[in-house]
Amino acid sequence: MHAPERDPIPFNRPFTTGAEFELMQQAIAAGHISGDGRFTKRAHELLGAITGAEDVLLTTSCTHALEMAAILLDLGPGDEVIVPSFTFVSTVNAIVLRGATPRFVDIRPDTLNLDERLVEAAITDRTRAIFVVHYAGVACEMDAIDKIAATHGIAVVEDAAHALGATYHGKPLGTFAPLATLSFHETKNIQCGEGGALLVNDAALMERAEIIREKGTNRSRFFRGQVDRYTWVDIGSSYLPSDLLAAFLTAQLEHFDDIQARRHRVWSAYATELSGWASEHGIGLPTVPAECGHPAHLFYLLLDCLDSRQRFIAHLRDRGIQAVFHYVPLHGSDLGRRLDPAAHCPVTDDISDRLVRLPLFPGLVEADQARVIDAVRSFSG
Ligand SMILES: Cc1ncc(COP(=O)(O)O)c(C=O)c1O
Numbered sequence: 001m002h003a004p005e006r007d008p009i010p011f012n013r014p015f016t017t018g019a020e021f022e023l024m025q026q027a028i029a030a031g032h033i034s035g036d037g038r039f040t041k042r043a044h045e046l047l048g049a050i051t052g053a054e055d056v057l058l059t060t061s062c063t064h065a066l067e068m069a070a071i072l073l074d075l076g077p078g079d080e081v082i083v084p085s086f087t088f089v090s091t092v093n094a095i096v097l098r099g100a101t102p103r104f105v106d107i108r109p110d111t112l113n114l115d116e117r118l119v120e121a122a123i124t125d126r127t128r129a130i131f132v133v134h135y136a137g138v139a140c141e142m143d144a145i146d147k148i149a150a151t152h153g154i155a156v157v158e159d160a161a162h163a164l165g166a167t168y169h170g171k172p173l174g175t176f177a178p179l180a181t182l183s184f185h186e187t188k189n190i191q192c193g194e195g196g197a198l199l200v201n202d203a204a205l206m207e208r209a210e211i212i213r214e215k216g217t218n219r220s221r222f223f224r225g226q227v228d229r230y231t232w233v234d235i236g237s238s239y240l241p242s243d244l245l246a247a248f249l250t251a252q253l254e255h256f257d258d259i260q261a262r263r264h265r266v267w268s269a270y271a272t273e274l275s276g277w278a279s280e281h282g283i284g285l286p287t288v289p290a291e292c293g294h295p296a297h298l299f300y301l302l303l304d305c306l307d308s309r310q311r312f313i314a315h316l317r318d319r320g321i322q323a324v325f326h327y328v329p330l331h332g333s334d335l336g337r338r339l340d341p342a343a344h345c346p347v348t349d350d351i352s353d354r355l356v357r358l359p360l361f362p363g364l365v366e367a368d369q370a371r372v373i374d375a376v377r378s379f380s381g
Contacts, residue, residue, distance in 0.1 A: 008320040009372060014186040014193075015259060015362040019251035027247040036223065037243030039250045046253035047182070050165065051174045053199035055206050057213055058246055062161045062183030062196035064239045066094035066131075068212050069157045069179040069198065071235060072205050075100040079128040084114040085331040086348040087133045091159045092330055095131065096339065103127070104331040104343035110287040111135065112351055116144040123148075129155040132177075137295035138288055139168035142176040157181070160199070164189055165260050167293035178202035184249055189263060189297055190256065192249040195241055212236040262362035263296035266369060270299045270358060273373045281381060284354075299358050300326070301376075306353035312379055313356060319375040323356050 027033050035058075044056045059065040075081065077099035083092055085104040092102045105122050108115045112135040119130065130149055132140045149156045158180035160166075163173040174180035179202070184195030198213075200206045210220040216236030221227045252259065271285065278285050284302030288294045303309040309325065316323045329352050330336040331343035359372055
């Protein structure tokens with residue numbers, strides 16, 4: 001007879017604080033559930049306090065915040081944008097939707113972030129911007145990247161989908177460029193199912209950002225009483241989330257410290273319990289440089305090759321534990337090859353084959369995490 005099956009441990013289980021429903025009910029009772037109501041404003045304040053961003057606009061997703069950034073930069077046909085290949089499609093779709101062309105640059109083998117040492121060589125007279133991704137919420141080398149961008153007069157956008165609560169030299173990520181984007185997808189530290197935000201750190205961009213988010217109209221100015229009617233003034237789309245979602249998100253943001261503490265407990269237990277095993281077996285763990293404060297977003301392992309990574313995932317699956325790989329290189333995808341046929345990103349190809357993420361969520365209890373750790377350690381390669 002088989003031993004009784006234990007509950008499976010998922011890679012992620014969206015965490016709720018218990019306060020979400022109450023705040024959503026308040027939004028309903030207040031009779032305002034479309035966008036930019038009381039809870040949107042509260043979420044803006046809370047996000048402003050966490051990130052120190054000059055202005056915050058909630059959006060329907062990080063994907064949409066990235067699209068807004070590309071519109072704000074007036075990217076268009078003939079423009080080139082430097083971007084890592086090791087990212088989610090949304091970072092690059094935002095560029096391609098404007099008719100601009102991505103130039104894929106490889107990542108560093110330690111932090112898995114855009115390799116700033118390769119950026120200068122990828123700049124041409126058509127380069128308009130660099131979109132960086134802070135993988136796992138560990139900062140890119142923003143000092144170097146911002147310096148290169150300033151030298152060449154090109155813009156920087158931070159895709160900070162993983163990075164709420166992270167710092168670089170003590171300063172929050174999302175404030176190292178005029179525009180940065182956050183995700184509140186259910187896999188992220190702070191979540192409302194689907195959601196995002198655009199952080200605007202250049203006051204000159206804010207009025208247009210509001211217009212783009214309101215379907216290309218100046219409705220935000222109308223609601224503030226700054227114009228007596230609103231009209232169509234620019235391109236835009238419906239990037240504004242319902243106040244119901246903002247209420248859910250507000251409950252999460254009000255518990256930000258607790259959520260982060262829970263995630264850090266899980267992350268640190270993995271780091272402590274797996275470091276000896278990892279070094280014995282030549283397995284890589286996340287690299288967090290001294291100048292980076294990480295947000296405990298992901299905990300990953302780097303196996304020695306694709307075959308062992310796949311066997312590792314199966315090994316955990318057999319023990320009821322879900323471990324998952326991550327980005328599939330975009331430069332090698334069908335569309336990526338058509339858009340940037342000369343792209344060469346060997347580190348991205350290698351890391352993508354070897355990386356696996358372990359379950360990490362605020363409600364992962366110690367006994368379940370101990371099961372994951374035991375299962376990991378029992379993998380012999
Ligand atoms: C780096 C990065 N950017 C953007 C996104 C898209 O986020 P969203 O699902 O909020 O659109 C993701 C999704 O996980 C991501 O990993």
